[in-house]
Amino acid sequence: ADDGSNGEELWRAGNTPGSAALLKDIFPGSSDSAPQELTLFGGRVYFIADDGSHGVELWRTDGTTGGTTLFADIQSGASSGSPAQLTAADGRLFFTADDGTNGVELWATDGASGSAALVKDIAGGSASANPDRLTPIGDKVYFTADDGTNGIELWVSDGTAAGTQLVKDINAGNGNSAPLQLTARGSRLFFSAYESGSGGELWVTDGTAAGTHMVKDINPGINSSDPEALAATETLLFFAAYDGVNGRELWVTDGTEAGTTLVKDIWPGSSESYIDEIVALAGDTVAFRATSDDATGEELWYSDGTEAGTMLLADLNTAPYESGDPYELTVVNGRLFFGGCHYIYQCELWVLTFNNTVYLPLIIK
Numbered sequence: 083a084d085d086g087s088n089g090e091e092l093w094r095a096g097n098t099p100g101s102a103a104l105l106k107d108i109f110p111g112s113s114d115s116a117p118q119e120l121t122l123f124g125g126r127v128y129f130i131a132d133d134g135s136h137g138v139e140l141w142r143t144d145g146t147t148g149g150t151t152l153f154a155d156i157q158s159g160a161s162s163g164s165p166a167q168l169t170a171a172d173g174r175l176f177f178t179a180d181d182g183t184n185g186v187e188l189w190a191t192d193g194a195s196g197s198a199a200l201v202k203d204i205a206g207g208s209a210s211a212n213p214d215r216l217t218p219i220g221d222k223v224y225f226t227a228d229d230g231t232n233g234i235e236l237w238v239s240d241g242t243a244a245g246t247q248l249v250k251d252i253n254a255g256n257g258n259s260a261p262l263q264l265t266a267r268g269s270r271l272f273f274s275a276y277e278s279g280s281g282g283e284l285w286v287t288d289g290t291a292a293g294t295h296m297v298k299d300i301n302p303g304i305n306s307s308d309p310e311a312l313a314a315t316e317t318l319l320f321f322a323a324y325d326g327v328n329g330r331e332l333w334v335t336d337g338t339e340a341g342t343t344l345v346k347d348i349w350p351g352s353s354e355s356y357i358d359e360i361v362a363l364a365g366d367t368v369a370f371r372a373t374s375d376d377a378t379g380e381e382l383w384y385s386d387g388t389e390a391g392t393m394l395l396a397d398l399n400t401a402p403y404e405s406g407d408p409y410e411l412t413v414v415n416g417r418l419f420f421g422g423c424h425y426i427y428q429c430e431l432w433v434l435t436f437n438n439t440v441y442l443p444l445i446i447k
Contacts, residue, residue: 090114092129094145105143106150109134117141121168123175124193128153130165137162140177140191140198154191154198157182165189171218174241176201178213185210188225190241201239202246205230213237217264217271222289224249224271226261233258236273238289249287250294253277261285263321267314270337272297274309281306284321286337297335298342301326309333313360313368318387320345320368322357329354332370334387345385346392348374356380361411361418364436369395369418371408379405382420382434398432401425408432 084090088107092115095102108115108131115131122128126149128142136155139162143150156163156179164186165179179189184203187210191198204211204227211227218224221240228234232251236259239246252259252275259275266272269288276282280299283306287294300307300323307323310330317336324330328347331354335342348355349372360370363384372383378397385392398406399422407429408422418434 084114087112090116092117092131092143092150105145106147108132108141108150119166119168121170121175123168123170126193128168128175130168132162135160138164140165140168140179156180156189156198167214167216169216169218169223171223171241172221174221174223176216176218176223176239176241178216180210183208186212188213188227188239188246190239192241201241202243204228204237204246215261215264217266219266219269219271219289224264224287224289226264228258231256234260236261236275236287236294249289250291252285252294263310263312265312265314265319267319267337272312272314272319272335272337274312276306279304282308284309284323284335284342297337298339300324300333300342311358311360311370313362313370315362315366315368318366320360320370320385320387322360324354328352330357331355332357332360332372332385332392334385345387346389348372348383348392359409359411361413363413363418364416367436369411369434371411373405377403379403380408381406382408382422396422396434398422399424 083093089112092105094105117129117131120127120129126142126144131141132138137160140154142153163179165177167178169176174190176190180186185208188201190201213225213227216223216225224238226234227237233256236249238249261273261275264273271287275285281304284297286297309321309323312321319335321333322330323333329352332345334345355372357372360368367386370383373380382396384395406422408420411420422432423429
């Protein structure tokens with residue numbers, strides 16, 4: 083937050099009104115330390131900040147002023163190590179950084195003082211592997227990287243150099259499979275990837291080359307279904323995809339080819355329903371944003387993975403040809419919070435319980 087005097091700094095708030103207070107003026111004076119990527123790990127919060135002397139580096143706090151300190155000066159002096167993508171896995175905090183010698187690579191720490199270290203120089207020398215989309219499963223992290231030989235492919239790491247490996251060269255050679263939408267469900271990782279013979283489709287891995295395969299060629303041949311908005315529930319994975327016939331619609335999979343099916347053609351025919359922001363509710367149910375026709379517009383939908391159980395949940399803006407435009411769908415303690423627009427209330431905060439009762443806006447004043 084920025085109080086107008088100390089710049090953008092780290093603050094702390096309790097559960098009572100008026101408890102918010104500046105935790106520490108990391109970059110003294112009116113300049114911004116610009117804290118980002120606050121990540122809980124080992125009982126402390128790690129984040130990225132600039133104190134004006136060490137550049138953009140890794141910090142941590144225990145919630146006290148004295149306990150808010152620079153944790154790792156990755157690129158010593160005023161230069162920035164630029165840590166990013168802080169990701170907590172069991173026992174380690176993974177992130178990307180540039181030490182000025184090895185380029186942007188994968189780093190990790192166990193939280194002990196001085197333990198932040200380069201995991202592996204994947205690209206070799208000063209070249210950057212540019213690890214991206216870090217996604218934890220257990221004590222490992224999956225990510226995309228370019229080793230300079232195989233293109234942008236899927237990698238996995240347990241925090242050791244030996245345990246940091248290319249999972250599979252999906253698009254063989256130096257071409258990119260460019261995995262996207264990395265989503266954990268149980269011990270497996272689902273993602274979209276491009277392979278020259280099948281286009282961009284849904285893939286799954288157990289972390290081994292043998293256990294990495296395309297789930298289904300939804301848009302057959304070299305055409306792409308481009309799976310997006312992946313959301314894992316207890317036993318299923320929901321996503322949006324294009325099969326070449328029905329437009330981009332809601333799909334579901336249990337991880338098998340036979341169990342990967344179109345849930346419902348929400349906007350019938352070749353038009354797409356613009357599905358986005360799929361979030362898991364209870365069990366194997368989800369809420370999401372979709373459009374069924376021009377008259378209803380973009381509204382809040384619900385699905386249990388069956389055609390009959392996929393329905394409009396709330397027409398927030400009932401005015402003809404207007405949309406409620408639900409956004410930032412977030413589940414907290416059994417309730418779904420989201421922003422939405424109404425022709426009377428305008429755009430406000432809404433809440434939905436899992437018994438599908440939609441309440442009027444929580445208007446913050």
